[in-house]
Amino acid sequence: MTNIKKVSELAGVSTATVSRTLKSPDQVSQATREKVLEAVKAAGYRPNWLASSVKSGRSNTIVVLVPNLVNPFFMRIIGGIEQAAQEKGFSVLLGDTQGSPEREHEYASMVLTNRADGLIQLDHSFPFSAADADLAEDLPMVSVCERIASEKKYPVIELDNYAASRALAHHLLGYGHKHFAAIVGQISSQIYRERLAGIRSVLQEEQIPFEQAQITGGAYTIEAGIAGVEHLLSLPQRPTAIFCFNDDIAIGAVHAIKKAGLRVPEDISVVGFDNIKVSAFIDPPLTTVDQPAYDMGRRAVEVLVSQIRGEPLVRSKEVLPFQLIERESSGPAPL
């Protein structure tokens, strides 16, 4: 391993001069600078990142906790995280948790051991173990989409899920639908509550009933969408419009509806959430709510980095704009 000492000997200067040449070249005379740079090149020297980090006490790394890597919506967020992190000189450690608390604990503890300076949580759980909880008190942590379940309020970058659900509901009401159902994702999350509340508020205003039996699901997967539709089609009153809490669920729902010999949207309208890439290209293209995933990731990094730098928190909650994307999976209610 070529280290700074070898370079300093090669150049006939002290290690400090080598360090200065690389970190603050203007403090070094041009003559020695050239000498040193030549020695650096000759030795093939690259500064040891671990060593400088240990000195500075900062790893310039953030860890991102993702419940599911294959979800393209999360990946778009992570794309934004990556981009912003790189611009700010941070690198991104990937923490694929698969929803397992043990995994979350493990990744979260990286912030306690100086392996990372902060963490971004894409799920809604408080990621630290009970043993670490008190140490985690003032650590830089930001959540995206979901709010972290803890007394302390960590900053969150989110969507106005309530308003977005209301927009979807109004969209479907406009088509004359009267029988609604929902296939939800993770239960007990903030998203679950807000979206459901949004739907309920609109339906209540119109005096349209919306019972617990019409709410099914429990995971953000295609399979959950299929199972959800199978359940809903077995109900005495078949819904004519289904809210799916993400596009994966909606894709499964559309698939199952067609498989049952029904048509989308002629028999049942389906709306999703997230606007993942493929949603525009399935048959029929999905009506959905676009979330600015990339920007949410970017923003999360900006907030996190300012926390890491110890800057005061401006807002603990940022709500980014959604956009209702009307496509062909929703249409007039059947007569």
Add this chain to the structure above:
Amino acid sequence: MTNIKKVSELAGVSTATVSRTLKSPDQVSQATREKVLEAVKAAGYRPNWLASSVKSGRSNTIVVLVPNLVNPFFMRIIGGIEQAAQEKGFSVLLGDTQGSPEREHEYASMVLTNRADGLIQLDHSFPFSAADADLAEDLPMVSVCERIASEKKYPVIELDNYAASRALAHHLLGYGHKHFAAIVGQISSQIYRERLAGIRSVLQEEQIPFEQAQITGGAYTIEAGIAGVEHLLSLPQRPTAIFCFNDDIAIGAVHAIKKAGLRVPEDISVVGFDNIKVSAFIDPPLTTVDQPAYDMGRRAVEVLVSQIRGEPLVRSKEVLPFQLIERESSGPAPL
């Protein structure tokens, strides 16, 4: 920051004893061990990972270069990488390159600066900059799917693309197709050459022509699939079967074919590659080649870690099995 010194003072022992208690407890008497562990708990001490890494010279980190985060096939590979890395005590740094050489250089250089111990490349380029190339000579690097373009042969975990393409070709020939086309992904890659060679070899055996005009594309995207079909439909002889070099392209192709008023597979059969999740649930479900993406990721880590440990290389090339998944996007050639 609570460090080992604070703990040692609290426990009334030396820092060495604290370190030993945590790293090799059997060298410490039970009495002091308990004393130390209590002090650790009282101080809320967590060893500084940066410091131990600088000492050991190993970061126990690998960096993964991905051309495109939103591609679910890559994400399945990365899922396998993550899992295996965690089991082996490594963490994963994410390098979203977007195909940009500068980004690749930047991430690759992390291995030179001890920020990572090795790298996994999912693209086919040699990721180091020209300036770093000679230093990169003996660095642990493994590629998945694609072979790295360099004189030195780095280990690669791949699929038998030639045989898989032959299988797809035979599948379509069995349906009586005579007019083929291909929408390819990245040109100039190993995959491009092998898959095309596989297709060509089968068609040649059957004396079926396959001209350059029938080969289009250039990116692994839905849009490329759409553009590809638009081009192919403008040809004097319309193909009855299209090889798409991944499922995203195939999804775009199916979309465009339907949009043109044609049916899949009655008018045109479409086959893909990768077997991403959604392929089974679009209309019609895609015939495709399943790649064991997760296992490829796992295997890549195993090979990489053994390289990092300096173990001798067993095989420089591992070929994992594919599986032809016959679904409904392929069928009998139209009369």
Add this chain to the structure above:
DNA sequence: TTCGCGCATGTAAACGGTAACATTGACACA
């Protein structure tokens, strides 16, 4: 009783940088 062995622990030198402080010398100015 003395010697030697081995366990438990302490001391201090690493690891590879960075940066505060010290030193040197050139130069300007009185």
Add this chain to the structure above:
DNA sequence: TGTGTCAATGTTACCGTTTACATGCGCGAA
């Protein structure tokens, strides 16, 4: 000529661990 200033460089302490080596002590064997 003496003094002060400043730029360029060297010296050295330090970041937080780990670990080779040193020390001390108890105990069994001779």
